[in-house]
Amino acid sequence: MVEEECISFPALGEPAPDFEAETTQGPIKLSDLKGKWVVLFSHPADFTPVCTTEFMAFAEIHDELAALNVKLIGLSVDSISSHLAWIRNIKEKMNVTIPFPVIADLNMKVAKKYGMIHPAQNSTAAVRCVFFIDDKGIMRAMIYYPLQNGRFMPEIIRLVKALQTTDKYKVSTPSNWQAGDKVVVAPPKTAAEMDKRLDEGYECKDWYLCFKKV
Secondary structure, eight states: OOOOOOOOOOOTTSBOOOOEEEEBTEEEEGGGGTTSEEEEEEOSOTTOHHHHHHHHHHHHHHHHHHHTTEEEEEEESSOHHHHHHHHHHHHHHHOOOOOSOEEEOTTOHHHHHTTOOOTTTOSSSOOEEEEEEOTTSBEEEEEEEOTTOOOOHHHHHHHHHHHHHHHHHTOBOOTTOOTTSOEEOOOOSSHHHHHHHTTSSOEEEETTEEEEOO
């Protein structure tokens, strides 16, 4: 009996799996990108309707991500030739230039490292994943979508800003947080800290839930 190949999944808070790959802009190695944040996303296949709309949407947010020190990288299990032909088609038919590199992963080496292949969806195509890797190479967030549903680009921008705000100010962000909103102050760790929390100048709903501007 042939054993099924084990699919690994990255873990939050751990180093993102390193890889070297060929892309539409030349070879790339993840570990060489330390010092930058990375948003790595996968799509099921070139020349498909939903993926085409997503590529145009990712192109639209590329510059905003770059301004946040983020390197945007795409991936599918198609070849370089297929990627290049598709990118050219998007430029010619939709008048949209794809400014980010797209990894060719025909052997699924990167896809399997990142748990992009979900056999119940498709055993030969990557589902729609987005991985948020910080400037130290640590996996900070992951979002998985099914094959049929496209991603919401404002959430990708919002989450990058939330993660960077958490790092810069050592705070948390509440539900529906947007850049400029108040953030959540870390809860007190001792009874003494709890007693003085309400007098520290925060906007507090109670001792365990306080907000501040940053």
